[in-house]
Amino acid sequence: MADETTEVLIVGGSMVGLAQALFLARQGIRPLLVERHAEISAHPRAQAASPRTMELLRALGLEDAVRARENPHAQYGDILQAESLTGAELGRFDGPFRFDRHEVGTTGWTLIGQDRLEPVLRERAEELGADIRFATEMTEFTQDADGVTAVLRSADDGSERTVRARYLVAADGSRAPIRTSLGIGHHGPGVFGRQMNIVFHADLDPYVAGRTFFLCFVSNPVVKGVLGKLGGADSDRWVLAPSLPPGSDHRVFGTEDCVELVRAAVGVPDLPVTVESATSWEIAAWVADRFRSGRVLLAGDCAHVMPPTGGFGGNMGIQDAHNLAWKLARVLRGQAGPGLLDTYEQERAPVAEFTVDQGVIRYLQRSGLDEAAAARHRPETTVLFGHVYRSDAVVQEAGDDDTAVVEDPTSPTGRPGTRAPHLPLVREGKDVALHDLLDGGFWLLTGPGGMAWQEPAAALGLSFHRVGAEEPPEVVERFLARYGVQRTGAVLVRPDGFIAWRSGGAVGEPAGSLTAVLDTVLRLA
Ligand SMILES: Cc1cc2nc3c(=O)[nH]c(=O)nc-3n(C[C@H](O)[C@H](O)[C@H](O)COP(=O)(O)OP(=O)(O)OC[C@H]3O[C@@H](n4cnc5c(N)ncnc54)[C@H](O)[C@@H]3O)c2cc1C
Incomplete structure (x- = not known):
């Protein structure tokens, strides 16, 4: 007999787990979310909420709350390419825009660090009744035909309790321990390298010299990476994300090494720099072979991983959670047959394959690694809004035998399966x-x-x-x-x-x- 029961157990309390809790709570389900860390991570990580994510949050009345937490120094528009911040400019290309320019929707990108977005998701999810427990790790689980039994361990006192859930949503990130334990593999291009995130403080205003840009890609013999200004109380808070070769580890870089990388990125050898933190993550591209095993459903980075170029990764996960929430709610309420949950993978897996490819194409183009990838490049509005679902939850029309995963949302067909x-x-x-x-x-x-x-x-x-x-x-x-x-x-x-x-x-x-x-x-x- 379990210590407690819940309809949905969500494992992972980052961007996707919190969004899942929010969307389920909005559907009248009171999920239990467990996150092993004591609090929301202070690392900035993903930096932008896409127009489609903003559309979903706007429908929940959260647009103003998110915009209010926007990085105060966010600059919409160009992405700059340069030898260093003070070095020769090599080019400029389109970055995210504040408002949509194609009449596809009502909102645009919002430049908000994950560390600033997640508290908004958490607060509203809790207001709507979600039970969110940080400092709580799921250490093991088993499933049978009727549900999942999981062991939860408190990080505060090490105590353990069991929970019985009708469904489990794995939002446990790219290391994907739950997916792996279920024997679900993944496929795709694999690992491209590692990216370090060095958060630092320095007065760079004299070197920005009044220019506006969202991000600055720097490339010189010492450092190749991305420089961006972060929000927060300190106006001198920046992040440098240098690329590292596959297999390398940021821990070999001491504070002095980080300072030297920042100085090389700015192009000022004696720049005063204070390093706040340094971490790293794998730049990879893959999609899980399945998004579901019995009572366990995969959402976010545990189901698909892509390079950060394009800003699609975390946003894709939020849309997974949105797709899943109404289906889970109706199945749990007996308003839909259990087969409705099969349509989650039918709809989201092809979209994940497509979006991962678009992230890879942008990564290869911006890294100068594969110019030929440009032929497969699709416009951002298509990647964000153009999905065409083919599933049992859509009544496909006779004669509509087009198998394309996307269409151009600026010339919509209004076909079943499209937004x-x-x-x-x-x-x-x-x-x-x-x-x-x-x-x-x-x-x-x-x-x-x-x-x-x-x-x-x-x-x-x-x-x-x-x-x-x-x-x-x-x-x-x-x-x-x-x-x-x-x-x-x-x-x-x-x-x-x-x-x-x-x-x-x-x-x-x-x-x-x-x-x-x-x-x-x-x-x-
Ligand atoms: C250091 C770093 C920098 C990044 N920078 C960028 C960037 O610049 N741009 C970009 O687009 N993306 C970036 N990403 C990726 C982006 O953060 C992810 O796409 C996004 O967070 C996806 O969210 P997720 O919720 O699926 O997974 P994650 O954010 O990985 O969250 C998974 C959560 O599950 C928790 N968890 C795992 N197992 C358990 C368990 N058994 N019990 C309880 N909790 C558990 C983990 O503690 C974690 O909080 C970065 C990621 C990292 C790690």
Whole structure:
């Protein structure tokens, strides 16, 4: 008999585990999250929340809270390439932009260190009822047909207790002890090298000399790496991320070595520098062979790892968690068949393969290692918003036999399996973006002549919006064009903002059609 029970045990309390706790709590599930460290890591690590991550956090009312913690010195725009901060400039290329420029969504990148984002996720998850325990390590687990039994050890006093969970979400990072113990391998290009993160304090303003850039890639005989300014109370806090060869270890670099690397990156041999911390991580690219084993589901870095170029890694993990949350919640509530959980891997594994490849391409290009990779390069909006899911939780249309994993979201097809295109709606006289409405349930959108869908939608518990009831004609035209339906047509949007099904026009029995579609999507049929 276990000491306690929970519906979902999340192992790992970093970016992805905390996001999983937040999204599950938002769905009304009270997960138990365990993290072996005593507190959120102070290392900056990933530096940017993507526009899609921001879209999800905005729907939870967290956009302002995240923006308020944005790195105060964040500079959007160019990425600079130079011999050193004071040396010759070798080039500039596009970096993250504050606001989306393609009308794909309502938000843009937010430059916020992982150390500053995670407290926001944790606080809201706890407010919504998640049970989050730091200084608690999961030391072993077993699973059977009905659930998982795990042993939790307190780092404070070494005491142990057992917990019985119906599902376990592994968010335990790239070393992936849970995945490994399940015998799930991984595939992909493998390890490219190591990257050190040296957090230091120095007055670099005279050497920045009024230039604006998000990051500065430096390359000279002493150091090859990335220099970036960090937020926080100290305006002189920076990070230098030098590349190390595979197999090397940052621990061979003492404080003086770190100071010399910083001086070489800045190009000032006697620069006063105070090193705050130094750590390193593996730059690698791989995808797990499976994302699920029985009652255990993998999310984030334990399922896929990619180079930091592009800023896709941690953001991908947040979207894994979002995809999984509504499915777990409905299965746990008996509103969906257990088969719905199979669609997690069906949807996220192909997207992970694609995104890892895009991270690798950007890494090879920026390192000057493989210019030929440019041929496979896809625009950032496509990588972030263009996913096309092919799964049992999507009603694929007859004739749609395109197997592409992505489409261009600036020219959306509105096909089932794609993210619902952005729409500026009006509800009760107030402007609201479609994705801001997605509060965890299914929505049925119809054209202006879609009145016949309203009653059956309400009877099935679907939220309903008739485009044109309050919107001006140009929004109606945009809806019809972007969603590929007629004025009497309807589109079913899943809780994660992806289109489950659409009907080009009116049908004889809308109630019967909607019931059949929901049974299919929720794997009840
Ligand atoms: C030093 C460092 C620097 C990085 N820099 C960048 C960067 O510049 N840009 C970028 O895009 N990405 C960077 N990354 C990667 C980025 O941090 C990850 O993509 C992101 O954190 C993914 O989050 P995750 O939650 O999946 O895994 P992780 O952040 O690795 O978190 C896993 C968590 O699980 C916990 N855990 C593991 N096993 C157990 C257990 N048995 N019981 C309890 N807790 C457990 C760990 O303590 C850890 O907190 C960096 C990573 C590191 C380590």
